[in-house]
Amino acid sequence: MPIYEYQCSACGHQFELRQKFSDAPATECPSCGGDVKKMISNTAFTLKGGGWYAEGYNNKAAGKSDTPAPACPSGGNCSGCPSAAA
Secondary structure, rough: OEEEEEEEEEOHHHHOOOOOOOOOOOEOOOOOEEEEEEOOOOOOOOOOOOHHHHHHHHHHHHHOOOOOOOOOOOOOOOOOOOHHHH
């Protein structure tokens, strides 16, 4: 279940709620009972396990080369690569 952040418009209290996607958004501050607004915040995202890169995609894992593979498989030269947009 995702965790949503809210902020009270009356007292400024910020709090988090673990809610299902189907749950209605919170409407009341647990501290003062005022109206709350859902905040937009960064999320933590972690890939766990070996995955395609560690298990055969990079040259070192495939035994093709002793040189380390670049951080970006395309070297940051593709138009859809996040590092190319920066």
